[in-house]
Amino acid sequence: MGQPVIQPSFAAGELSPALWSRTDLEKYHIGAALMRNFFVDFRGGASNRAGTAFTGPCVSAATANTLIPFEFSTVQTYALLFGDHTMRVVMNGGLVLEPIVAVQTVSNADPAVVEADGHGYSNGDTIELYAGGMASLYSRLFIAQNVTTNTFTLTDLRGNVIDSTNAGAFTSGYVARVYTAVTPYAAADVALLKYVQSADVMTLTHTSYPAYQLTRSQHWVWTFTQIDFQSKTPAPSGVTAAAELGPTSFAIADANNATPGQIRAPNNDFLNGDQVQLTLTGGWVSLNGITYTIVSAQTDGTFCLQNSDGTQLSLAGFGAFTSGTVEHTPTEYEYVVTAVGANGTTESLPSPAATCSGATLSKVSGSSNVVTIPVQSGATMLNIYRTAENQGGTPPAGSLYGFVGSITAQTSTMTFIDNNITPDFTNCPPQGNDPFAGNNYPGASTYFQQRQVFAGMANQPDGLALSKSGDFLNMDYSSPSKEDDAIQATIASQRVNAIKHLLPMTSLIALTASGAWRIDGGTQSSVITPSQFDAVPQAYNGCSDVPPIVINYDILYVQAKGATVRDLSYNFYVNIYTGTDMTVLSKHLFDGHQIVEWAYSEEPYKVIWAVREDGVLLSFTYIKEQDVYAWCRHDTNGLFKSVCSISEGNENAVYFVVERMVEGQLVQYVERMASRIMGGDPSIGIPADITKAWFVDCGRQYPLTSLGATLYPSALTGAPGIYAANVVSGGQNYTAPTVVDASGSGATFTATVVGGAITAIVANTPGLVTTRPNLVISDPTGSGAVATAIVQSRVVMNATAAVFGAQHVGAILRISNGMGTVVAVPSATQIVVNVTTPLTSMWPQMSGAWTLTIPVQSVSGLDHLEGQTVAILADGNVQPQQAVVNGSVTLQRAATSIVVGLPYTAQLKSLYLDIQGGPTIQSKRKKINAVTVRMLNSRGMKVGQDFGTSLHEFKERNTQPMGQPIQLITGDERVNLDPLYDLAGQVCIQQDDPLPCTVLGLIPEVTVGDN
Template identity: 30%
Template sequence: MAFSWIQPSFAGGEIGPSLYGRIDMAKYQVALRKCDNFIVRQYGGVENRPGTRFVAAAKYPDRKCRLIPFQFSTVQTYALEFGHNYMRVIKDGALVLTSSNAIYELAMPYAEDDLFRIKFTQSADVLTLVHPNYPPKELRRYAHDNWQIVDVETNNGPFEDINVTETSTVYASAPTGIITLTASQEIFGSEQVGKLFYLEQPAVDSVPVWETSKETVINDIRRAESNYYRANTAGKTGTLRPSHTEGMAWDGWGGTGDDDTGIQWEYLHSGFGIVRITAVASDGKSATATVISRIPENVVGSTKASYKWARFAWNSVNGYPGTVVYYQQRLYFAASTAYPQTIWASRTGDYKDFGKNNPIQDDDRIIYTYAGRQVNEIRHLIDVGSLVVLTSGGEFVVTGDQNKVLTPSAFSLSSQGSNGCSNIPPIAVANIALFVQEKGSVVRDLAYSFDVDGYQGNDLTILANHLFQKRSIVDWCFSIVPYSCAFCVRDDGKLLALTYLRDQQVFAWSPQSGPGKYESTCSISEANEDAVYFIVNRTINGQVVRYIERLSSRLFTDDIDAFFVDSGLSYDGRNSGSRTATISGGSGDWSYQQDYTLTISGTAYFGSGDVGAQIQFPYSEYDSDAGEVVDKQLRCDIISVIGSNAVTISANRNIPAALRNTATTNWLMARRTFAGLNHLEGQTVNILSDASVEPQKVVSGGAVTLEKPGGVVHIGLPIDAQFETLDVNINGQETLLDKKQLINTVTLVVNASRGIWASTPGGKWYEYPQREFEFYDDPVDDATGKVEIKLDSNWDKNGRVKIKQTDPLPLSVLAVIPRLTVGGF
């Protein structure tokens, strides 16, 4: 029995061997047995992965580095190379240079081993960086080549819990200026130098609150909300309207009109004081400090020691916050070493202020410690419409008041699952969180579900479990345009692509193989799409190197711009200015058998080394064989140099009428030898020259020589892209898995593709014969639509088809239609 069967989509991606028998599963009908160096598109087809362009070598070939995105806006974006105690800046595919053409570099505190524990969040030109072993930092951008790294200096905290042990007391030597703090016990350590310290007066309620129509004498002290005032004149108290400013002596007055009693009030303090410690004594019982917020007089002097004190929450002993995020106009930190379940949030609208009022106000700072059944470290805070907390043991959403606003009195964690999260930063895709589960071998999503009025998620790796056995993900990024794809770096250097589109139920994995080991990645917006950068560990000419490479765009309209080589470089000889080229000296039909003069306008252009190069002219002409207007190329070999602006040429065809004695700006300078390939010394490279495939070459002396000159040339490491279908099975009919099959032909539905090869398992590869009406020297036209390839398969039980692309050309397959003949058992 002979029949055709169609696989109309590949939206299932590559699935693992453990699922080869799951013909009952809907994903089986759209999945692949192998999908190497192809990317599954959102609409269901597969495209061979574009190549990576070489940007630069990382600073240290023998040290790891990490890429971190910095996006001020959609047009001002950077990829930051974080390495051992340094940072370099990449913009638009190149390292940023200083005015003296040196690579711009900024000294950084982070060591190589700490780079992948850095977490970050951004607000405009400031990137906030946190790490458990380093004080929080701010990376500030002032210009492409002007950046600054500084410590985050907070106000009014955050502090540890206030001491409640009455035998442990502290007093200050003075209310302002440089003072000495003296403690009854050893509470000061060297880790507190440079940190804030909190000291509160005891028995706050002993001070009367503000009362109107009450007699006041000089030196009376009154409290209004959390502020304290002293009367410097006597009289009857009116309505207090203070506009207190620290350090100003006469800044509060009584009411006006009938209430105005003329009492002058001096603002004292807020019931507590804050100092910054500058030195500590060796016994740990005293410290020198600078007053930041006036110390209450009730704790000044040895007879007024207070047990209400608190040290700064973050230091080298307690550790520093491990994650950070902006949410609802607050800056949230969480999870230091000593407080792995604590969240600290700034005041609303003031990201550095961790102060509070008395009584507490809704815009005051928030300090919340989650008390769970297990002490699971908070790993990440992420904004996906709600504030989601991912811990090592579970997922939580933070709930607030009835308006979903988070305040000190309305802040709680609601459990959404118990999968746990690794230290790899999660990715926010719209209002969905993608995260790597604890141990790093499972990727999950987390999205709000109306069905349960909460957040639910799926295991996105269950169908491709073979890609994660005994492996984990160490870094990843997400490219929204054009791929809707997460690029994941595995711990062994393998790159995996996850096409993810939740509303279409698309999650498809495809491994990306090659000779290098990927170590880090990031994605930033550039031009009309998201540019993906990689750090790749390669062995070149026997030496280990680390390169920064950028995934090339697949949004091209002409194969001349097709870039399908890795770690590659391009030469573009297209005239991009106002220079014109004119061919003269012809007669009759301007035959290709005679020589002509070619003149370039403008300043001196040609030199003796240009003999053997070529000037090319793209043009359009009606082709009677094809029956339509087609694009063509006139190639003119330079055989001698007449002067700095004129050469003698020999053309490959008759000079078309449109180019005779006519100045045109549409021309290219084509060359044969290309240098500057030192980063690929000794490597065999693929070459695409003027949209035609050149024979492979070996880079020697940093250069290669082509068989013929090229005007637009791409050179880099080969990419072998290949996919294989699953065994054919037809739902609702008797299974074919146990029957012998013969596949004589396969029809592919392709889009803008060239260099199409097909085979069956163990069979010979056959190429689709694509050249038709093209001139012998012109590139082959792309194929779009249905193409049929003959196969010489054998009778067996492997009803599968294999498709590959080894040339640096585009291949986009939308459907596979094998023609099968099925035998008996």
């Protein structure tokens, strides 16, 4: 026996061959030479990846298709499939359908003709048909062709005409079209589409397109709206202004003929500097209509006038004064009004200017201007702004408007009175601004500090535009600026580098083509305002167009050129964001390749799934606090093209676009990675449910049948009894055999003899089994017969509705984490069940929490894999692979829980064997006598020293009855290997059956020879 050496985990993933001599590295001893279709569980084990379920076809297989996640809430999540100017919506593992249309008939003809009155479909539409009575046409996707008002024919997804001649008689059904929206985006551009989401609105950006908002109204109603970058609150209209009191006239008592001239108008209110005009008679009329300035004003009403050139007016030579008046020169005012929206923060652009001319408010006591505002829809408050007073004149062109007051919006006409209010020119109305005019479209967007931020514009790749605070699409600003104004800035660096991504952390992080920048108000977490804006470089490793992933407070991003993944996190001690290369241990998976898409699936395994440009899938398990970062590779019978992850239930669902070749045609399918959670609890001896295993690709599952009633038990048979027997060997020369249970159960039996051999044994009464049964066969003439007892526990189940029938005898009941076979149907509300897997005590079980499925021998609905060789797992048993013919396969044995799909092989190979902590054995010959594999919920593994003929299977069937699936194994299994010496001492594990496999550790028993 050799010396046991343990490899405790695989937490370092697949290590680069360049590191195969680095036994000094701690991670060498928890790494692997190959992890193909294995991923690293965050606890350190290596698990074969789950398979994928066929979801539906892409609109076109000839163009690029990209998945984008849309998560409105934890229970309403979608994967959006973007193609060439099209978008389909994926939800809960299926394509979202439009409302259903009733089907009147489906013909038995070639081609099949569907009558669905007023369906509204067009040639080429993808539809899902539910044709009752026609199993081969039920719950399948087709293409509608030869469309008329009420009918259409069917082809499969690749255009082959559907022949329904022998499909059975149609009973009832319905049809629904796969929802497909029209988008602005060409297929060549969807891979670079950037997105950010707020509630049920997603902002989509691309430097070749205007920014759009994508809004969801229903599962099947989505709207693309080009963004208009202005306030959501419309500017007021219909605003007018009028002077309440015009210029006041004063009678002139007398005027002298002197230089300078002096005029007396008793009781006037003039002050030095006031502007006035004269209205005179007689020989003085030449002075009328001219604006003068008051100087030398006296308390008795006497004053002099100053000309526009600064000289005082001479009255000499005008003769004797007759009569006249003097009055203030009219002053013109301009007003604008803005509306404040319902949230109190969205201020509109100003209304058109309202002008009035009247007394100078600051000069004429009691004068005022009245601003009239009609009812403004959607406004909660109205702000009024006015130009500066230009006494006796009009406001100069370009004058600023200063704030003079606000009024609460009313449901009737409103007025605002300006009785010489001093405008506040530090508070001016917004000015319209669109930083993306002239095709200067943004390439990235995010939300930060109540602003929506856009960056990486087509004509300003290093520029940023931040919206007004609280008004995400409003890019207006004021002059002088306000704290909540929109902001435009450019990152000042040594060269122009496009901003690829924006991430809201404690500061705003901008990832550019050459590095990372921290953007804030001058210190970390400080508020950004127009007067407080600071951009500080953090790292000088550029970023690709692949969107970064944020895990806790760490940023993972694909470096420029796509061949390196780095992390970026804040370092408190140096006050900077720093990071490291996450691919250094597995560089062979990236050399000459690029990551084009990736997605983070947090639950249950904390894995990032990354698509390479060559269609290979990589997995990256990343838990920084546990120093776990492990890369593995994955492949399928096709190419992975796109990936996204969304929350569905208690797990993150991972969706892929996969390119495959079916019947000589290139196709692209959306596929959903199956759940790897199979229940059970090995710590207390409860195995996982093997019938829930899904380890085939592009597969489909035969649907289990749920009945509309609540189910509960009413009676048990007590301890298990013997209800049948398996004849292992019929023996010879039997004439009148007797069969008894020597263990004393009391069961009675009748044997059938044909040609001297026992062919069957029937249990007449089940007896009461307390120990393991021992069937003894006696006959004076016969010998050699062997039989085993089939022990069952029977339970009577009652339903709250009449849902059972004679057809359910032999059906499989799955309920309360257990299962059994129906042996009798006493009534429409009662069944008797032989329990084959123990039921728990969780009762009652509502409709939908249990299934009763009649076993089937054939599985259809596989036309998407026509001609492909598929793997089959039926009721937990592996059945031989076979080719799909006419969209179906035939099972060797009838079953209920059936998964059919493309097979794939998972392979795990350890590194060159070495003994940690002791002298190296690297150059010495080694013989591995046996390997103990510590496994979790596993079956079907093969172990050897290479992936050729040396692989050995575990012997797995122990005490399970024949016909029942072998339970999954948790614990240690030892297998003897070929007694061969080699230098590497590597152990290979392969799983090529559609079964789960998790390797927690390897314990090879090594004998070391010489070198």
